[in-house]
Amino acid sequence: MKKLSWFDKLIFFFNSVLAIGLIVAYFLPYIPPKSYPLISVLTLGVPILIIANLVFFLYWLLRMKRQMVLSLLIIIVGFGFASKFYRWPFTSEEPAGEYSIMNYNVRMFNKSNWTEEEDIPEKINDVIDEADPDILTIEEYYKNEYLEKKYPYKFIKYRSDKSSFGQAIFSKFPLLAKRSLDFSLDNFTGENNNAIFTDVIIKKDTIRLYNIHFQSLKVTEDIQEVDNFKNKQESKKVVKNISSGFVRQQNQSEKVQRSINASEYPVIVSGDFNNTAFSYTYNQVTNDRLQDAFVKKGSGFSSTYNLNYFPLRIDFHLLDTVFEINSYERIKVPYSDHYPILTTFSIKN
Incomplete structure (x- = not known):
């Protein structure tokens, strides 16, 4: 020195x-x-x-x-x-997997008019049509008749009997048991976050598929409006909100982990974690058992959340080791605050 x-x-x-x-x-x-x-x-x-x-x-x-x-x-x-944050870009000649899964937080198909762009539901449907995933998981789902007709099998969990908002799983393969972990029953969250799962029959194999939407941290507006941080009280409020959200996510992720551990079938987890791959939430769910599709086959930063150029990957595909991950893609389209992710995979012998 x-x-x-x-x-x-x-x-x-x-x-x-x-x-x-x-x-x-x-x-x-x-x-x-x-x-x-x-x-x-x-x-x-x-x-x-x-x-x-x-x-x-x-x-x-x-x-x-x-x-x-x-x-x-x-x-x-x-x-x-x-490596959970950035993967060196590479060119692979490996063919896509036999099966595909897409996850997309669609922000209610713009039902809340968060953007002035027109025809958002139709544009999102077009993105899904082009990718044509065998399995589709959606967070912040709002009733979409086109998708409900397109896929022969579905599990839609609305937040209440009178609501048209919730989570959805669409599949080209038959679905057996359909269950919800109901975070709100344990006072882990408000009404907008939950985890649902179903058993999917792919040929002679049965897999357990989770669609997860962990507790939102509710700080997007504060982070994007930098002026808020000029006020110390606002800054403290933001930090307090995030801290509270992390605690709720801990309860939720531990409940999901117990459910995964009890599964008699191989597991695929798809969803919006509202947290990064460096968090306790992510670590609890993967539990040294599940493979991160981005870490296996992704490239670049692969941010899945649009936050003013800040590289934030909070949407995940996590697959059990009985699956071979063949490809991973982040589809950058501006129809939600999240980008859809598409993974192809095969089932090992």
Whole structure:
């Protein structure tokens, strides 16, 4: 440090702070949010921490300073961690899998008029038609007669008997048991989030398919309106809302984990987690058992949520090890605040 200028010393100070932050983030998937709800908020900042440490490493490398070792070691230690955030683009000649599944949070097909663009339901239907998935899972579903006619088998769970809003599973294959985990019955959430599952018969195989929509953090408007953060009270409110959401997600993910563990069939999880791959929520569901389709076959950042250029992947396809993941695609269309994801897979012998 003696040979560093005052400016470089300041740079290294910030480098050290962000390196420590990334180290803490490595442990977040194993720390229940109930124990340290405020620290859990750091989960959402992991992509920035990774990028920042990479920038610091390049800065010191270009200056041929040994301070580059700090960020380099942090990045190497967490290489597997970073692979959940970014996958190096590659060209694969591997054919698509025998079966396909799409997940799409459709934001009620614009029933709430969140965008002035016209014909959103028809445009979303066109996207689904072009991909033509064998299985389709939808969050924030609003009654869509076209899809209900297109797919011969379906499981639609509305939030109430008088509502047309909820979650849906559409399938070209027969569905057996249809069940809901009903988060709201345990006071884990409001009425808009839930997990549903069904048993799908694919030829001679039976698989258990989950459509999950974990607790929303309800901070989108606050994050996009940067001016809100100029007010300390607003900033504290946002952090408190996120912390509360993480605690609810912990309860929900633990309930899902128990259901998955009790399944006698291989499992596929599809849905909107409202959290990243660096979270306790994600770790509970995957539980070292399920494969992340993006980690296996994705490329680039593959953000699934449109948040002002911030790379946020919160929608997932997680498959049991009896499945071979053949391809993964994020379809970038502006018809919702989420992008649909499409995975093809095969069943191993």
